[in-house]
Amino acid sequence: MAATxxxxxxxxxxxxxxxxxxxxxxxDSGEALExxxxxxxRPLFYEFQAxxxxxxxxSYVCERREEGKYVATLPKQ
Incomplete structure (x- = not known):
């Protein structure tokens, strides 16, 4: 999956x-925004979901990599 x-x-x-x-x-469909x-x-996830x-x-994923750094992947159908 390609990501921006x-x-x-x-x-x-x-x-x-x-x-x-x-x-x-x-x-494009099948790509993702990281x-x-x-x-x-979390509020962004709910906003996008709605x-x-x-x-x-x-397929949404969010990881805490370190203090003050979260990486979330927002996939597009």
Whole structure:
């Protein structure tokens, strides 16, 4: 699965979700958006699950790699 990666740790919080949605929209079916965040993006998961039909919630993965570094994969159906 091809992935696009966004490191959001230095992006102001108010700009993160719009940036993520824009990047996700540019993906082709079967690709994934990988985000690096300073906290677990659980609210983002629920937002995508409720609002983005192409989001493959079953294949979503999030890992805490170290303090202040979470990597989440948002796959597109």
């Amino acid at each position: 990666r966004l490191d959001l740790r230095d992006v102001p919080p108010s700009e993160r979700h719009p940036m993520i949605h824009t990047a996700f929209e540019t993906l 985000i690096v965040n300073d906290h677990e993006p 609002e983005v039909d192409a989001f493959d919630a079953e």
